[in-house]
Amino acid sequence: MTAQSMVPSGFSTWESVPPGRRSGSPDLTRGGRGRNPFVMVEPSVVEKRIREGVEGVTHVEVTDLTGTKDHYEAVVVSPAFEGKNRVARQRMVFAALGELMQGPIHALTFKTYTPAEQES
């Protein structure tokens, strides 16, 4: 498996650039604050992952808060949140995003609702 084949679609990364075309220091990929400046996630990718990964989703709205594709706000509505506290709900969304939370997404702020809560 090549490094490139491990990159989910929607990403551009240091590894996806051929070695001869790379510029700057490779150490940048491990950025001073644990961030990879070459990795960005499109809002559509975040939305798709939540739609596919959170059971019964009826509504997803993802907003890029800073225009830098790494600070997002997500509004997620699903009947699967019924009877679950905030921590459990947020864990469900984190689980859907998986490795995206390990660096590409620096910050994600949430609103999680059941369909009934959304109406009230």
Add this chain to the structure above:
Amino acid sequence: MDDGTRDKIQQIVDSKPVVLFMKGTRLFPRCGFSATVVEVLKRSGITDFEDVDVLKDPAIRQGIKEFTKWPTIPQLYVNGEFVGGCDIVRDMYEKGELETVLAPTKAD
């Protein structure tokens, strides 16, 4: 995460009724989300809490995410229980629920 790190984190969590894993310190937060939780605790009248700067220790910074099964920082613990990150803590504060959670720590 190795057992040493796990034990160390458990000790920190148990060290005070209110423990906040954050970026920076309560006096000099280095992330807006961490700063928000510090402010919420201040407004809730919590003066005696342990602020753990994860930026000072890479093992704890990574370890706390696995320990809590929660991928982001800050993380607030009250009486050894994980309460939530910035969104949850702020939301609970606004709805008056955080007071209930924090009340037992003030009684001591």
